[in-house]
Amino acid sequence: MRCMDVSLVLELRRELEGTRAEISHPGSETYHGDIKSWSDTCEKEAGAIVNVTSSEEVSITINFARKHHVEFVAKAAGHSTSNESATTGGIVISLHHMRKVLVDPASKTVAVQGGATWEDVNKATAEYGLAVVGATASQTGVAGATLGGGFGWLTGQYGLIIDNLVSARVVLADGSILDASEEENQDLFWALQGAGQAFGVVTELVFKAHTLSNKVFGGTLYYTADRLSKIVDFANWFHNQQDEKSGFFFGFRAPSPVEETMVMALLFYNGTMEKATSFFEPLLKLNSVLGKVDMMSYAQINRLANIEPKAEGRKWIGGTEVSFPLGKKLAHELWLEFNELMVLYPSMGNSVFAFELLPYAKITSVPIDATACANRDTSYNAGLLLCWRDANDDAVLGQKARALLRRVRRLQGRDESDEHVRSYANYAGHNYSPKYLFGSNLPRLQDLKKRYDPHNAFHKWHNLVPQIHDQRH
Ligand SMILES: Cc1cc2nc3c(=O)[nH]c(=O)nc-3n(C[C@H](O)[C@H](O)[C@H](O)COP(=O)(O)OP(=O)(O)OC[C@H]3O[C@@H](n4cnc5c(N)ncnc54)[C@H](O)[C@@H]3O)c2cc1C
Known part of the structure; x- marks a missing residue:
């Protein structure tokens, strides 16, 4: 695995030219703010932080990282305490500029960008007397919670967060951008509902919303x-x-x-x-x-x-x-x-x-x-x-x-x-092997990894296929 150096940062900058992505790196003014995490234990000296604004920028960054054998991680609100959204020397794909929330009261659905927090969502839905099932701590990120299953105060009435997920847009390890739902890429959608962090970077999630006009x-x-x-x-x-x-x-x-x-x-x-x-x-x-x-x-x-x-x-x-x-x-x-x-x-x-x-x-x-x-x-x-x-x-x-x-x-x-x-x-942190987290679903997940992430580029959360070490990262 290679660490980002000045020449690689310059090259990445060239690849992202013409986009709205902002890069910070050791020495830049925003660097220390950008590597901060909720837990100080996860404040690592990243080689570069790419503050992305679109799926295309995520795709360019993933392609770049893999071509140059550089580790990359996705980060939203930074609440991981197991270093899953931090890297030493690699690239942090930071989604904290992607926090838009669009409520459609007619269809009672809410489209949420991949870097939003539950606070962003709760504020936006409240204007329409709606709410989604979201985590009980609204400072945390929407994507991470959802991709792991997720639960919150409305779970008793409406199930897990993923049970209310309608679709997701995801950037895969090969840089392709796919939409997944019950209608398209169903296998991928199945995997995203509970093991999603091992499959890609999600840039948009659409949720079912529920009427909640009362206190x-x-x-x-x-x-x-x-x-x-x-x-x-x-x-x-x-x-x-x-x-x-x-x-x-x-x-x-x-x-x-x-x-x-x-x-x-x-x-x-x-x-x-x-x-x-x-x-x-x-x-x-x-x-x-x-x-x-x-x-x-x-x-x-x-x-x-x-x-x-x-x-x-x-x-x-x-x-x-x-x-x-x-x-x-x-x-x-x-x-x-x-x-x-x-x-x-x-x-x-x-x-x-x-x-x-x-x-x-x-x-x-x-x-x-x-x-x-x-x-x-x-x-x-x-x-x-x-x-x-x-x-x-x-x-x-x-x-x-x-x-x-x-x-x-x-x-x-x-x-x-x-x-x-x-x-x-x-x-779970890294205290249990995937067998004890995904149980009877693990074999299907491992099969789907062959299709959607054959080199196991997304392995930092729970490593579903520890036998595959990504040579290209
Ligand atoms: C105080 C506290 C209370 C919590 N309460 C609840 C709760 O009530 N219900 C519940 O379900 N969970 C709860 N959680 C767990 C929390 O939802 C997860 O830890 C969540 O992943 C945190 O997301 P983040 O964006 O804040 O953190 P980050 O560190 O930014 O991300 C966490 C993980 O998600 C990945 N990730 C982030 N964004 C994306 C993306 N767009 N695409 C792909 N991967 C991504 C990261 O790579 C990392 O592996 C709680 C956590 C804390 C710290």
Whole structure:
């Protein structure tokens, strides 16, 4: 693999002449801003950043990178914590100038450019009393979440993000630009719905939108640890309800200024205040010590899980699936383990471990082999985000984070021989091999890689065909 040098940057500039793409490289004024990521751990010395504005510019850049054996990655809002959107010496194809959102109220569809965030989408759809199923943290990018399957507060009603995807425009490893949907390039469309980051750079996505003219109920509440047992009772009750209009995340966090580990609860209900407060009554009666709930816009509720890029600048994300009902002993042991980390490493206040409960009937109504996403069953995602300051702690915190997730699995009676799909692909980091993320869909994905990316140029997210090393990159 070759690193970009001055002559290559000049050549790339010549190839992109006449387009609106902007290149920054070491030494240019915009360089440091352009290599910034949400996590400082992913701030790498790229050889060049191409700020693209069209599919054609993406295509030229991919062709250039492959011709010169230079690594390339796609980057939208930069929330990967596993270096998937960063490169040392290679080319970052940055889509953050491609954030247009076009709403068609007549067909109730929304066309979104490949660099948009959910905030961009939520603002645009709100003007028409519409909403799409999008991630619960609106600072994150649309394309990455969608291509990995994706879920959000409206998942109970409308399924995964990909279940609401109508079509996508994608630039493949050979530079060709294809549209994929149920009508054209169906195989590619199937692969994009859950394993898309391994197939190309998506420049446009079209989603089904849903009427949402009302405000929704929600908020974040924090409780002292002695309430954990009652909150687990509520979570188990919530699990039994499977009320499609609801959503409930709970877990642990040591928020500022309290700086002590609390039990955190994120509430969502797409209904009236009266209906929602009656649904969440057992929780609301528990006397939280911080936070509040209220009626709010869809855009507002999707800001509650946002986490500032700075504060503790270094970040690690991982996940595993969990089954309910949840044992209280397990919850308590995890609280102890999370708390120990918070005590040992001060200033980790944005870190959070959460069980993410979203009613799953719509998710499981789609057969596993209908899309590439294999993370569809009656379990939920548990996500762990660690945030810290000191680079010297990187290795040990990575180990501790992985150990905590392994413990969740062990406490649930799952060991390493368990063949089940283990995590949502976008939370998985590089902790699981593709076999444990795509399950029975992996062989078809590997076949499709032969057709759409035979040299495995897109391997940085989850490497679906580790046996193929791209010679040309
Ligand atoms: C705080 C937080 C909360 C989250 N909550 C949710 C949630 O509620 N639901 C959910 O589903 N997910 C959630 N996620 C996961 C998140 O959706 C994914 O990590 C997403 O990929 C981040 O996209 P990005 O553009 O911000 O990051 P980036 O680092 O820019 O991209 C992430 C990955 O997507 C690839 N990519 C980006 N743009 C494109 C493109 N246009 N074409 C092809 N590949 C592309 C990158 O190469 C990289 O592999 C959360 C993540 C965080 C950090």
